[in-house]
Amino acid sequence: MSDKRKIAEAAIVRLSVYNRALGEIEKEGLEIISSDELGDRIGYHATQIRKDLSCFGEFGEVGKGYFVRDLRDAISRILGVDRKWNVALAGAGHLGSALLAYPGFRQRGFNIVAVFDNDLAKIGKKWEGIVIQDTSELAKTVKEQDIRIGIIAVSPQVSQEIVDTLTSCGVRAILNFAPASITVGEGVELRNVDLATELECLSYFLTNEAEVRTEVLRKIKNNNGEGG
Amino acid sequence: MSDKRKIAEAAIVRLSVYNRALGEIEKEGLEIISSDELGDRIGYHATQIRKDLSCFGEFGEVGKGYFVRDLRDAISRILGVDRKWNVALAGAGHLGSALLAYPGFRQRGFNIVAVFDNDLAKIGKKWEGIVIQDTSELAKTVKEQDIRIGIIAVSPQVSQEIVDTLTSCGVRAILNFAPASITVGEGVELRNVDLATELECLSYFLTNEAEVRTEVLRKIKNNNGEGG
DNA sequence: CGGATGTTGTGATAAATTTCACAATATTAG
């Protein structure tokens, strides 16, 4: 079908998951895989995988499955990770430091090429081969290094300000780790990762769902119950 | 209505966002807020907020809005964060170290009380007041410290093994940062955060959506198309 | 007091997403 309009964000996340799984499968030496087996491995329905892929083209062979290598290449192209992206990191604290050292970024084509902070004690220091710069140099560096993506690992108090600076320099994609409600203008893509929110969801589950599940199980036991 | 069955996971994530925003609003000194204004701040529709809340009860006052403090307390209870949770961290690498130091966890009631690693050079060292332990001590520590949540910050190669160990010790909630397809048994809640996936979504946007949007904008310009 | 305004909670409706069902087609074994 190859109709790129209106692809759900959730579908894009899944494509990334498919790609990672295909990488594992390739390492295992498998050359062909069916949507059914891929789905089993990552916990999705086979039809979900096929439907997701069908938005972008036909990649499988009927009666056979998908060539692992080919599908991986295809998804990489769809995601735009068949190239390198230069990334700026704002914030050289604990989290920023960990992100700078995170091997998964480089492995998957994302190179952090600049780090910014407003702490005078850190500016000028070299981490992982990169000199920490003052935020005032941001505009110049973004242009010089062709930076397209910004990662926010600063305190929530200054996060919006840094986001504004980045977008005013032409950065159109922001990954925000600061626990704050950030707004961006039209045409800028923002993804928020709130680490505490992730734990809060688990807390909800531990507090509520587990009980409900126990109760449901008890009921099923009692009525042998077709619980709709 | 207060019917806790079948609450969408997305709704729980939103509740956490509401709660964080309410914290900010409280700090600003506001005592009452409408769903409309809250929605504006965090980028959701007012009806979405009201609908989410309606699953758990009635917290607002007609014609007036919500008492910020009361709503925050109510959501905290719903999420189960009106208490402290003890958390185990597996993996004392860069990322583990950053998570251990992350202030947002403690602020929101999550205390990392134990850290595990299999690197002999790290075991026995003290970080942020916590002695890094060998994984062999996991079962004992989980029981002694009443640990209910596990955070996985180990390499993808050993992540499944650590998850299995944790769940076999009775941990029923896992936050996984390892870029691997983890499976858990019935009754265990797993949340995955793949940092590279987040960037891959941004890459997709930069590669595809931006073009589409440009095209749409051009069309709107031509038809003078009454967009919001 | 009374009308204008503001806001919630929710049933109804719309939109989006996922799953089903199956035609089409490739492969394998005899």
Place this chain on the structure above:
DNA sequence: CTAATATTGTGAAATTTATCACAACATCCG
């Protein structure tokens, strides 16, 4: 070649999620 089997791609159906529309009621202002 033929029958049995495997698997894709996709229209249709089912399900889930989000938005709308509005009754109910509180508050404000004159």
